Amino acid sequence: xxxxxxxxxxxxxxxxxxxxxxxxxxxxxxxxxxxxxxxxxxxxxxxxxxxxxxxxxxxxxxxxxxxxxxxxxxxxxxxxxxxxxxxxxxxxxxxxxxxxxxxxxxxxxxxxxxxxxxxxxxxxxxxxxxxxxxxxxxxxxxxxxxxxxxxxxxxxxxxxxxxxxxxxxxxxxxxxxxxxxxxxxxxxxxxxxxxxxxxxxxxxxxxxxxxxxxxxxxxxxxxxxxxxxxxxxxxxxxxxxxxxxxxxxxxxxxxxxxxxxxxxxxxxxxxxxxxxxxxxxxxxxxxxxxxxxxx
Amino acid sequence: xxxxxxxxxxxxxxxxxxxxxxxxxxxxxxxxxxxxxxxxxxxxxxxxxxxxxxxxxxxxxxxxxxxxxxxxxxxxxxxxxxxxxxxxxxxxxxxxxxxxxxxxxxxxxxxxxxxxxxxxxxxxxxxxxxxxxxxxxxxxxxxxxxxxxxxxxxxxxxxxxxxxxxxxxxxxxxxxxxxxxxxxxxxxxxxxxxxxxxxxxxxxxxxxxxxxxxxxxxx
Numbered sequence: 001x002x003x004x005x006x007x008x009x010x011x012x013x014x015x016x017x018x019x020x021x022x023x024x025x026x027x028x029x030x031x032x033x034x035x036x037x038x039x040x041x042x043x044x045x046x047x048x049x050x051x052x053x054x055x056x057x058x059x060x061x062x063x064x065x066x067x068x069x070x071x072x073x074x075x076x077x078x079x080x081x082x083x084x085x086x087x088x089x090x091x092x093x094x095x096x097x098x099x100x101x102x103x104x105x106x107x108x109x110x111x112x113x114x115x116x117x118x119x120x121x122x123x124x125x126x127x128x129x130x131x132x133x134x135x136x137x138x139x140x141x142x143x144x145x146x147x148x149x150x151x152x153x154x155x156x157x158x159x160x161x162x163x164x165x166x167x168x169x170x171x172x173x174x175x176x177x178x179x180x181x182x183x184x185x186x187x188x189x190x191x192x193x194x195x196x197x198x199x200x201x202x203x204x205x206x207x208x209x210x211x212x213x214x215x216x217x218x219x220x221x222x223x224x225x226x227x228x229x230x231x232x233x234x235x236x237x238x239x240x241x242x243x244x245x246x247x248x249x250x251x252x253x254x255x256x257x258x259x260x261x262x263x264x265x266x267x268x269x270x271x272x273x274x275x276x277x278x279x280x281x282x283x284x285x286x287x288x289x290x291x292x293x294x295x
Numbered sequence: 296x297x298x299x300x301x302x303x304x305x306x307x308x309x310x311x312x313x314x315x316x317x318x319x320x321x322x323x324x325x326x327x328x329x330x331x332x333x334x335x336x337x338x339x340x341x342x343x344x345x346x347x348x349x350x351x352x353x354x355x356x357x358x359x360x361x362x363x364x365x366x367x368x369x370x371x372x373x374x375x376x377x378x379x380x381x382x383x384x385x386x387x388x389x390x391x392x393x394x395x396x397x398x399x400x401x402x403x404x405x406x407x408x409x410x411x412x413x414x415x416x417x418x419x420x421x422x423x424x425x426x427x428x429x430x431x432x433x434x435x436x437x438x439x440x441x442x443x444x445x446x447x448x449x450x451x452x453x454x455x456x457x458x459x460x461x462x463x464x465x466x467x468x469x470x471x472x473x474x475x476x477x478x479x480x481x482x483x484x485x486x487x488x489x490x491x492x493x494x495x496x497x498x499x500x501x502x503x504x505x506x507x508x509x510x511x512x513x514x
Contacts, residue, residue: 029429157333
């Protein structure tokens with residue numbers, strides 16, 4: 001098995017080197033595209049299991065959810081567009097696994113009109129079936145309402161004022177679970193999964209003004225910005241990109257989509273690094289050649 | 296009139312929300328105004344969406360009518376808008392195919408057309424980034440070299456293979472990157488940006504409330 005793995009790695013390195021060489025020789029960037037495509041697809045054919053190391057931010061979020069008493073009420077947001085599903089949906093899946101496993105009451109909502117309510121509906125129903133959870137008793141999908149700042153602020157006074165009905169049009173007063181949930185005061189934890197700056201408002205409005213703990217799952221490009229909020233204690237943990245989701249899945253002992261994606265992501269990252277190094281070597285060699293010629 | 300009324304509306308709305316923050320929404324009249332104003336904001340927000348749809352239809356319809364360049368794409372936009380909107384607006388009691396619930400036309404179009412298309416567009420970034428990395432990311436100056444080295448370290452740290460490689464050199468390297476790059480230099484800079492942006496937003500809000508900033512009226 002180890003020998004096979006070594007062969008697989010050598011094969012991968014050779015393919016990358018060959019395609020970069022072809023790009024350099026022909027000045028045709030399509031070889032690079034071919035390499036990226038190859039590295040994304042290869043792990044689907046050959047499984048390479050990788051050890052996932054845990055980062056403190058992910059552990060902090062996991063511990064915060066784990067510390068919630070059973071049957072706590074948690075708000076889970078689906079603040080992301082379909083374009084980032086590969087990164088964000090595994091986070092929502094992992095969060096729901098954890099929450100349903102702990103018998104938490106889950107209120108889902110979104111500030112994204114394009115697909116947010118549909119994604120929330122699909123993901124929650126999928127997992128609810130696995131955990132035998134009933135709509136209206138164990139979870140509710142509030143759906144989308146326009147103007148997120150007003151929505152976030154307004155739910156601090158009354159969720160029903162902002163969302164008179166759930167996503168399918170049932171009045172909140174007719175939903176058993178919502179009878180005990182009036183505003184943020186009745187919500188124990190907020191788990192924000194987002195691919196945009198709405199996170200700032202969850203922190204500046206909901207955490208700062210209503211003291212609700214807010215944990216987040218963010219795309220990898222967003223994550224660096226939000227380390228500042230973890231440092232200040234305004235954010236209770238963070239899943240940064242697909243790696244964060246993979247770490248959460250590892251903690252839950254439920255490896256799924258994010259763990260699967262780690263090999264592709266690893267290979268593409270390494271290829272990009274390799275490309276940068278190769279590009280710089282070529283650049284400096286060319287520069288040296290030019291200066292020799294001019295001398 | 297066209298300028299004075301919006302300025303007064305902006306001033307009053309902003310001032311009420313500013314004051315209401317300091318009053319209890321259950322006991323004081325001013326505090327009670329806050330949820331009222333917020334309800335108005337969500338309603339107005341709904342109308343702005345409608346305004347957006349009307350505007351997009353008008354712009355694209357006139358191009359299709361005139362058969363100007365790219366009118367085929369504009370026609371596709373119009374068809375897409377109505378194909379998504381009409382089945383979603385029709386009351387669900389007529390048929391389970393209407394509305395936005397699971398199994399509806401809207402849901403089907405979203406899951407099998409819209410969502411894969413958006414994911415594909417976003418995924419293409421990876422190809423461009425790889426190409427740009429090879430062709431443009433050069434250590435031309437000290438600053439560019441610093442950026443390049445940091446980016447390489449963070450990229451390695453963010454994937455299991457890279458993390459394993461860094462740990463192989465020294466087991467503390469991944470933790471050091473987290474402590475000194477992400478929670479050190481990165482955090483310090485991000486804090487500066489966040490605080491700067493917040494101060495800018497506060498100043499801009501004040502300018503709008505006082506009627507100095509009028510770009511939102513198209514001026």
